[in-house]
Amino acid sequence: MNVLHIYNVYSTRQIMFLVVIACIPGICSKCYFFGCGTLIQVLSFIALSFLSETILVKVRAKSFSKNVKDNSGIVTALLLGVSVPPLIPWWMIVIGVFFSIVVAKHLYGGLGQNIFNPAMIGYAVLLISFPLHMSNWIEKNDNFLRFKDIQNAVNIIFTKNTNINNTVNVQFFPDCVTQATPLNHFKNQTHLNYDNVIQNTINSNQQEIIKVSWICINISFLIGGLFLIYKKVICWRIPFSILLTLCLCSSINYFFLKNISSSPLVHLFSGGTMICAFFIATDPVTTACTNIGRIIFGILVGFLVYFIRNYSDYPDSIAFAVLFSNMITPLIDYYIRYSGYGHKRI
Amino acid sequence: MHKKKYNFKGGIDYSSLKKEQSNETVKNFLSFPKKFIIFIKHSLLQKNQLRVRINQKVLRGQPLSFGSETIVPVHSPASGYIKNISFFSFSENKSNEYIKIVIISDGEDKWIKLHPIKNYKKHTPEKLIRIIHKSGIIGLGGGKFPSSQKLKLSINKVHTLVINAVESEPFVTSDDCLFNNYLNEILVGCKIISWISKIKLVLIVVQENKTEIISKISSLIHNQLLFKLCLISNKYPGGSSKILIKALTDKEIPYKKHAIDIGFLVFNVATVYSIKRAVFNGEPLTERIVTFLGDKNFFHGNFWVKIGTPISYFLMHFKIQAYSDINIYLGGMLMGNKVFDLNNSTLQGQNCIFITSNKLINKKYTEYACIRCGFCSKACPINLLPQQLYWYIQSKEHDQTNKHHILDCIECKVCEQLCPSNIPLVKYFKYEKKIQHNINIENNRRNLSLVRFEKKQKRLFFNKKIFSKDDLFLKSNPILRINDFNSKKIEKTLNSFEIEENKKNKRKEIIQQAINRMKLKNK
Numbered sequence: 122m123n124v125l126h127i128y129n130v131y132s133t134r135q136i137m138f139l140v141v142i143a144c145i146p147g148i149c150s151k152c153y154f155f156g157c158g159t160l161i162q163v164l165s166f167i168a169l170s171f172l173s174e175t176i177l178v179k180v181r182a183k184s185f186s187k188n189v190k191d192n193s194g195i196v197t198a199l200l201l202g203v204s205v206p207p208l209i210p211w212w213m214i215v216i217g218v219f220f221s222i223v224v225a226k227h228l229y230g231g232l233g234q235n236i237f238n239p240a241m242i243g244y245a246v247l248l249i250s251f252p253l254h255m256s257n258w259i260e261k262n263d264n265f266l267r268f269k270d271i272q273n274a275v276n277i278i279f280t281k282n283t284n285i286n287n288t289v290n291v292q293f294f295p296d297c298v299t300q301a302t303p304l305n306h307f308k309n310q311t312h313l314n315y316d317n318v319i320q321n322t323i324n325s326n327q328q329e330i331i332k333v334s335w336i337c338i339n340i341s342f343l344i345g346g347l348f349l350i351y352k353k354v355i356c357w358r359i360p361f362s363i364l365l366t367l368c369l370c371s372s373i374n375y376f377f378l379k380n381i382s383s384s385p386l387v388h389l390f391s392g393g394t395m396i397c398a399f400f401i402a403t404d405p406v407t408t409a410c411t412n413i414g415r416i417i418f419g420i421l422v423g424f425l426v427y428f429i430r431n432y433s434d435y436p437d438s439i440a441f442a443v444l445f446s447n448m449i450t451p452l453i454d455y456y457i458r459y460s461g462y463g464h465k466r467i
Numbered sequence: 468m469h470k471k472k473y474n475f476k477g478g479i480d481y482s483s484l485k486k487e488q489s490n491e492t493v494k495n496f497l498s499f500p501k502k503f504i505i506f507i508k509h510s511l512l513q514k515n516q517l518r519v520r521i522n523q524k525v526l527r528g529q530p531l532s533f534g535s536e537t538i539v540p541v542h543s544p545a546s547g548y549i550k551n552i553s554f555f556s557f558s559e560n561k562s563n564e565y566i567k568i569v570i571i572s573d574g575e576d577k578w579i580k581l582h583p584i585k586n587y588k589k590h591t592p593e594k595l596i597r598i599i600h601k602s603g604i605i606g607l608g609g610g611k612f613p614s615s616q617k618l619k620l621s622i623n624k625v626h627t628l629v630i631n632a633v634e635s636e637p638f639v640t641s642d643d644c645l646f647n648n649y650l651n652e653i654l655v656g657c658k659i660i661s662w663i664s665k666i667k668l669v670l671i672v673v674q675e676n677k678t679e680i681i682s683k684i685s686s687l688i689h690n691q692l693l694f695k696l697c698l699i700s701n702k703y704p705g706g707s708s709k710i711l712i713k714a715l716t717d718k719e720i721p722y723k724k725h726a727i728d729i730g731f732l733v734f735n736v737a738t739v740y741s742i743k744r745a746v747f748n749g750e751p752l753t754e755r756i757v758t759f760l761g762d763k764n765f766f767h768g769n770f771w772v773k774i775g776t777p778i779s780y781f782l783m784h785f786k787i788q789a790y791s792d793i794n795i796y797l798g799g800m801l802m803g804n805k806v807f808d809l810n811n812s813t814l815q816g817q818n819c820i821f822i823t824s825n826k827l828i829n830k831k832y833t834e835y836a837c838i839r840c841g842f843c844s845k846a847c848p849i850n851l852l853p854q855q856l857y858w859y860i861q862s863k864e865h866d867q868t869n870k871h872h873i874l875d876c877i878e879c880k881v882c883e884q885l886c887p888s889n890i891p892l893v894k895y896f897k898y899e900k901k902i903q904h905n906i907n908i909e910n911n912r913r914n915l916s917l918v919r920f921e922k923k924q925k926r927l928f929f930n931k932k933i934f935s936k937d938d939l940f941l942k943s944n945p946i947l948r949i950n951d952f953n954s955k956k957i958e959k960t961l962n963s964f965e966i967e968e969n970k971k972n973k974r975k976e977i978i979q980q981a982i983n984r985m986k987l988k989n990k
């Protein structure tokens with residue numbers, strides 16, 4: 122018997138589509154600050170993921186319309202494309218798609234069955250295997266024409282120029298400097314603890330520019346996330362608890378150790394904080410399903426982000442924080458559940 | 468006057484989906500149907516006994532079956548004669564067996580002699596309860612629980628009577644309509660019930676958007692201390708007693724208990740009305756208001772329908788010819804069951820008949836995978852986690868589904884309505900509930916046989932002890948043994964054995980002969 126659906130707020134495809142829309146301001150600002158490489162990457166990620174999903178669905182003998190048309194692969198590819206630095210070579214894109222779509226999603230049984238966030242699996246694999254490429258954020262030069270910029274990006278991504286180092290970049294972008302994120306800068310400060318290195322490599326003016334660019338990117342993702350919350354696609358509890366925890370931890374730290382720790386604002390508006398809080402940690406498949414469980418999940422992610430940023434060798438830590446929390450999710454779900462109607466509450 | 472808006476968790480607000488509201492007045496059918504079909508539930512545990520024979524003349528209101536503690540009698544809806552009585556079970560649900568009684572009406576609609584009670588305060592509550600029991604009144608909101616038993620249980624236990632006028636389904640207006648037209652009689656019914664179980668406060672619960680009724684009621688009751696009007700927010704499902712009490716009092720009915728146990732007596736408006744009719748006018752329950760929900764082509768509105776009217780009659784009456792094009796549901800849009808047999812008749816608990824064309828229903832919905840978005844658990848009015856249940860049902864972990872309290876689900880289909888992946892969740896839940904039921908039965912059986920086994924073990928052990936005692940005794944006194952069992956005694960016992968064997972053989976022979984005779988007859 123077919124069921125009468127007379128009240129359906131969103132369909133799954135609509136939800137995924139809204140997430141894609143919410144990503145648009147973030148992508149735009151990223152393109153503005155880091156060049157069109159981001160856009161090309163996102164598009165190629167999406168194309169590749171669509172291709173691999175189609176093949177996998179054929180191999181697994183599942184229905185195409187049920188498993189691919191729900192747009193979830195596009196969202197995964199988009200998030201992965203947004204979170205990696207621009208201008209990574211094409212074979213890294215392939216590896217990323219393979220690990221996120223094939224391994225993390227379809228080998229676990231398709232949408233809804235995966236334990237880990239697929240985009241973050243891809244990101245983590247790339248980060249562990251190619252740390253040099255993955256911490257390579259290149260600043261765009263404003264003097265370039267748009268068209269030339271696209272050409273350059275395509276050249277770098279798709280030609281054999283794979284061994285990126287500063288000299289190669291300079292060939293393509295004569296006025297460009299390879300930049301680390303402010304978090305990298307902060308890491309150098311805390312771990313090496315001598316100012317000369319930093320002053321040698323980066324002058325303070327450029328430092329300011331980098332900071333502003335990251336703040337802009339984060340704010341545009343924040344806007345997208347607020348749009349999603351307004352549309353009631355994602356639950357507000359997770360981003361709220363992540364940001365609050367991160368803010369709290371870092372401000373305590375800042376209060377006691379002013380000279381070596383960075384301010385909470387730097388923590389909130391640099392790196393992938395906002396994209397993590399609003400787009401990645403809120404992936405419904407891999408979060409806890411009760412409200413309290415979600416808050417616990419958010420607190421865990423926020424604390425881990427702060428902890429790994431401050432005390433480990435990785436500059437940015439969203440992937441590891443989210444993946445670790447995903448591991449804990451079944452445990453949270455097991456112990457925190459509603460108790461139905463009329464039962465004694467624990 | 469007391470007006471406060473009560474709310475409950477979850478649910479869906481259907482008010483944005485405006486459908487043409489049916490008229491608030493009740494329509495009478497022009498003619499009586501010729502044939503009535505009445506189904507009386509029949510099971511091995513509760514054997515219904517019939518009071519009528521085939522070809523017997525019956526009058527309207529004449530009881531057709533005897534009632535017991537838990538079953539109420541069923542009454543003839545019209546005068547006429549009984550054409551046929553047979554066993555019957557519906558093709559969609561073979562496990563329930565019914566007694567099917569076909570009554571052909573003579574069109575006169577003559578009542579049996581009624582015994583109206585004008586002053587109910589002269590009679591004891593026990594007598595009134597007996598009258599209500601005799602009139603065959605059960606919960607008309609769909610609960611089908613005998614009202615007399617509910618009242619009996621409630622005496623000296625409850626402090627508040629809750630009159631449930633909240634529509635259980637969107638677009639159903641039968642309760643609303645009843646309130647609008649028979650307000651005074653319902654208030655009398657409330658007084659009767661509060662006299663029976665000595666209640667000092669009556670809460671009338673109405674949805675907040677029914678402004679006309681609210682103003683009517685509040686003008687009528689504004690200087691009576693007994694009544695109190697409560698408004699509940701206009702959401703589906705507000706009609707279930709579980710949710711109603713949670714909304715009104717913020718207390719939950721404990722597991723496996725009724726509202727009576729925490730001091731609330733919940734009655735549907737239609738039940739209250741029929742109780743009043745039964746006591747005040749002496750009429751047994753033979754008709755009720757049914758909402759017809761149809762498309763524009765079909766009929767819709769509220770009708771007085773006699774219990775036992777076959778559905779094919781409605782279709783004939785409104786000249787709907789193409790049966791194959793339409794689907795009929797008994798019950799509302801969401802909780803209704805599809806009807807496959809047009810001879811199925813309207814029974815006491817049905818407040819809505821929903822008719823749609825096939826085209827609307829056969830729209831295609833692709834069922835995507837569950838993305839665990841949690842919309843369903845946010846909307847579930849009784850705090851379940853549909854996505855976890857769905858997960859466990861798919862992986863066949865019956866233990867976990869039980870731990871997540873699947874048996875609490877009231878099958879309101881709210882979760883299913885909101886699911887972005889179009890998963891028919893309630894279908895899975897019904898299936899899983901059946902499995903849980905079977906598991907329970909199996910467990911009970913296992914426990915029983917364990918008890919039996921233990922008893923047997925004890926018995927054997929005991930017997931052994933006796934033997935061993937005897938043995939010791941015999942061994943210690945060998946002389947006694949010989950004296951004790953003298954030859955005569957032994958012969959006697961042997962003889963008795965032989966006699967018994969002879970008897971058995973004789974019985975066997977007789978049976979064999981009887982069987983042979985039967986065989987010959989058959990040939």
Ligand code: SF4
Pocket residue numbers: 836837838839840841842843844853854857882885886887888889890892
């Ligand atoms: S609403 Fe549907 S898709 Fe969302 S969690 Fe519930 S069952 Fe899954």
Ligand code: SF4
Pocket residue numbers: 846847848849850851852853875876877878879880881882883893
């Ligand atoms: S059908 Fe059951 S699980 Fe779904 S919303 Fe209603 S009570 Fe909750």
